[in-house]
Amino acid sequence: MLAYTLRRIVGLVPTLFVLVTLAFFIIRLAPGGPFDQEQALTPQIRANLDAAYGLDQPLGVQYGRYLGALVRGDLGPSFRYKDFSVNELIGGGLPLSLTIGLAAALLAFMVGVPLGAWAAWQPRSRIARMFMSLSLLGVVLPAFVVGPLLALVFGIYWPVFRVGGYEPGNPSFLVLPVITLALPVAAYIARLTRDSMTEVLAMNFVRTARAKGLAARRVLLNHALRPALIPVVSYLGPAIAFVITGSLVVESVFGLPGSGRFLVQGAIDRDYPLVMGMILVYGVFTLSCNLVADMLYGWLDPRVRLE
Numbered sequence: 001m002l003a004y005t006l007r008r009i010v011g012l013v014p015t016l017f018v019l020v021t022l023a024f025f026i027i028r029l030a031p032g033g034p035f036d037q038e039q040a041l042t043p044q045i046r047a048n049l050d051a052a053y054g055l056d057q058p059l060g061v062q063y064g065r066y067l068g069a070l071v072r073g074d075l076g077p078s079f080r081y082k083d084f085s086v087n088e089l090i091g092g093g094l095p096l097s098l099t100i101g102l103a104a105a106l107l108a109f110m111v112g113v114p115l116g117a118w119a120a121w122q123p124r125s126r127i128a129r130m131f132m133s134l135s136l137l138g139v140v141l142p143a144f145v146v147g148p149l150l151a152l153v154f155g156i157y158w159p160v161f162r163v164g165g166y167e168p169g170n171p172s173f174l175v176l177p178v179i180t181l182a183l184p185v186a187a188y189i190a191r192l193t194r195d196s197m198t199e200v201l202a203m204n205f206v207r208t209a210r211a212k213g214l215a216a217r218r219v220l221l222n223h224a225l226r227p228a229l230i231p232v233v234s235y236l237g238p239a240i241a242f243v244i245t246g247s248l249v250v251e252s253v254f255g256l257p258g259s260g261r262f263l264v265q266g267a268i269d270r271d272y273p274l275v276m277g278m279i280l281v282y283g284v285f286t287l288s289c290n291l292v293a294d295m296l297y298g299w300l301d302p303r304v305r306l307e
Contacts, residue, residue: 005295012287016280020070023279024063027272034079034270053079066276075280076273080266086277093259094281096166097251100174100258101244104181105236108243112186113232116193120201120228121220132194138187147180147253164255177250181243188239189232197228226300233300237293241286 034055050056054065069076075086115135119128154176155163162173200206201224209219248260259278266274 005291008291008294012284012291015287016283019283020067020276020280021063023276024066024272025059027267027270027275028059030270032270034272053077066273070280075277078266078274079271080269080274081271086273089262089274090259090277090281093257093262096256097244097247097258097260100177100181100247100250100256101240103174103178104243105185105240107178107182108185108189108239109232109236111182112189113193113229115186116190116195117197117220117225117228119190119194120197121216123198132191135187135190138183139191141184143180143184143249144253146183147176147250150176150180151253166254166256173254173256177247177254177256180250180253181247185239185243189235192231192235193228196231197224200224200228230297230300233293233296237290238286240289241282244285245282 034053047056054062057065066076073087075090078084078086078089081089115131119125119132122128151163154160161175162170163176166173206219206224209223214223245260245263247256247258248264250256251258251260259281262274263278263282265271266278
């Protein structure tokens with residue numbers, strides 16, 4: 001297991017290299033530039049700006065300089081946020097985005113797995129079928145619809161939680177954003193768990209456990225749950241990355257100073273270093289989540305041999 005883990009970690013390096021290379025050249029091939037929105041720039045001022053940021057050099061030279069700075073951990077200066085480096089911008093907003101995303105993923109797992117397992121164990125229950133039907137709404141409703149609805153109900157009509165701005169140390173500002181992000185993931189996990197659990201409950205080893213007279217709870221928790229969670233774990237890797245990278249809408253709706261806004265705004269402004277920094281951070285996080293999911297396979301099902 002240790003050798004496999006080390007090989008996977010080493011294998012992340014070429015994957016990130018390809019990701020950085022593609023992102024670097026693709027965003028520079030897009031029409032427009034970082035200073036096209038400036039008003040009435042004279043050719044001399046435009047040339048000075050390009051020289052100050054190294055944009056007057058050949059693309060290959062820019063690429064080499066960026067890789068050299070990246071090895072040192074320097075993501076470069078932002079073109080649009082004056083006097084701020086990309087490291088400072090991401091470092092200021094990423095902790096909040098990670099807090100919201102990880103809390104949403106944890107909530108989705110804690111709600112979706114028990115609900116899906118119960119629906120598989122009691123397939124004829126009207127309540128279980130009702131929850132599974134309602135879960136379709138959670139899958140299809142986008143965050144920009146769910147967020148304002150929750151803010152309207154629990155922030156205005158029934159003012160229980162804060163719905164605008166952010167105050168460090170006050171978790172009431174994060175309750176509705178976390179629920180908004182967790183809802184579609186929890187709904188999908190519930191349906192995925194139900195289908196997987198239904199398949200596992202029909203297997204021979206579960207029938208044998210039942211024939212031995214084991215309690216229903218023990219059969220469900222000790223024998224059926226772990227193999228049924230393998231598809232859920234496979235989904236959790238990209239799901240966690242989704243709730244973190246998809247926090248832009250939630251941050252905009254609830255006025256949270258996270259890092260999600262930097263990716264879209266940086267792409268609009270052609271802020272090359274900022275976009276590259278966000279892509280790199282999200283890429284590392286996504287690959288790390290998938291690596292952790294692979295490590296969990298061996299624990300969930302001993303028949304899986306990662307080596």
